[in-house]
Amino acid sequence: MWRGWRDVLGRLGFETAALDAKLLAGHVMGMDSLVLATHEQRPVDEAEAMRLAELMQRRMTGESVARIIGEREFYGLAFGLNAATLEPRPDTELLVDLALSALPAGGRLLDLGTGTGCISISILANRSDASALATDINLEALIMARQNAERHGVAWRLDFARGDWFGAVPPGEAPFDLIVSNPPYIVSGVIETLATEVKQFDPKLALDGGPDGLAPYRIIAAEAPRFLRPGGQVLVEIGYDQGQSVAELFGHAGLADIVVHKDLGGLDRVVCAHHLQSQISRP
Ligand SMILES: C[S@@+](CC[C@H](N)C(=O)[O-])C[C@H]1O[C@@H](n2cnc3c(N)ncnc32)[C@H](O)[C@@H]1O
Known part of the structure; x- marks a missing residue:
């Protein structure tokens, strides 16, 4: 799921697109980036997908990943x-x-x-x-x-x-x-x-x-x-x-x-x- 968002951020010129997408996807799914890397195939439910979309919107306005994650x-x-x-x-x-x-x-x-x-x-x-x-x-x-x-x-x-x-x-x-x-x-x-x-x-x-x-x-x-x-x-x-x-x-x-x-x-x-x-x- 995070790869699609990486591409969106990348097209918008975010230099840390891959990292940002991984961190925010991991945050929504309750996994750090290491766990996320070993659970690439884990299905994402609708609530998680919507939550990630919300967080990505915030990232696109320029808010940092750290502030979004808190x-x-x-x-x-x-x-x-x-x-x-x-x-x-x-x-x-x-x-x-x-x-x-x-x-x-x-x-x-x-x-x-x-x-x-x-x-x-x-x-x-x-x-x-x-x-x-x-x-x-x-x-x-x-x-x-x-x-x-x-x-x-x-x-x-x-x-x-x-x-x-x-x-x-x-x-x-x-x-x-x-x-x-x-x-x-x-x-x-x-x-x-x-x-x-x-x-x-x-x-x-x-x-x-x-x-x-x-x-x-x-x-x-x-x-x-x-x-x-x-x-x-x-x-x-x-x-x-x-x-x-x-x-x-x-x-x-x-x-x-x-x-x-x-x-x-x-x-x-x-x-x-x-x-x-x-x-x-x-x-
Ligand atoms: C650059 S931040 C540093 C925060 C933290 N020490 C750090 O290194 O990340 C400066 C801090 O000084 C506080 N500050 C600003 N004016 C102040 C004042 N007149 N008296 C005391 N603290 C003040 C701000 O609220 C802010 O938390």
């Missing part, structure tokens, strides 16, 4: 999605790798703008000694993040708070060993030029970084030193052309040992900065 894999874990959450991207896995190295034993981290919770949940799933506070301005995103945390067995080590960046952090919670964030960083005027999957289906709140794409980094840079333990680090994901600007913002805020890390594609992807011990005596 979940996306990140760091080897499945994350549920809703209309308020960005789809986790593989690019963000570098931030998790770096955070796992940076977090001290028994460390506590702050995840600003958690969305699905993919960053902090992946970290906690790989570090049974760690705990975290995850924040977002969007309540629906936090509800999804909590569900994901429960699904992956880390909810008891992950607290949630709603609010505007550091304004969400309850009194007495700081300082943290590590701050991580993948904030919205697209230049406002560029959003309309993005692929339909992104501009129409990812929430604007998760994309829009203001007129120059740097607005959240200004806040994170300015506030991070107050919320970090001496020796603590802040790690942020950035757009490919924002490395220098974000490094400068962190430098001006008094953070030190600033490093811009590249992703597997050779593009600037994460900026890391330290709050040094000596900085606590700054006026």
Whole structure:
């Protein structure tokens, strides 16, 4: 059944037509693509055929397979999605790798703008000694993040708070060993030029970084030193052309040992900065 839909999507120019058709057919039939491959001859009932046709219509409007299925894999874990959450991207896995190295034993981290919770949940799933506070301005995103945390067995080590960046952090919670964030960083005027999957289906709140794409980094840079333990680090994901600007913002805020890390594609992807011990005596 999926082959017919593959051809339809292919004729419409979908580059991932075969994969999309297999994933959506498998979803409707309750099979992953491996099982589907070994059950090619399984008869499809009318209800399944109609359901698949509905899902394919959605795909043809540009909605991603992950949004249609309602979940996306990140760091080897499945994350549920809703209309308020960005789809986790593989690019963000570098931030998790770096955070796992940076977090001290028994460390506590702050995840600003958690969305699905993919960053902090992946970290906690790989570090049974760690705990975290995850924040977002969007309540629906936090509800999804909590569900994901429960699904992956880390909810008891992950607290949630709603609010505007550091304004969400309850009194007495700081300082943290590590701050991580993948904030919205697209230049406002560029959003309309993005692929339909992104501009129409990812929430604007998760994309829009203001007129120059740097607005959240200004806040994170300015506030991070107050919320970090001496020796603590802040790690942020950035757009490919924002490395220098974000490094400068962190430098001006008094953070030190600033490093811009590249992703597997050779593009600037994460900026890391330290709050040094000596900085606590700054006026
Ligand atoms: C680019 S998404 C990242 C989501 C998730 N951390 C990830 O990496 O997939 C940015 C997130 O920041 C949240 N956000 C936007 N403005 C915010 C603000 N002023 N304060 C806190 N969170 C905010 C959005 O709701 C969204 O979940």
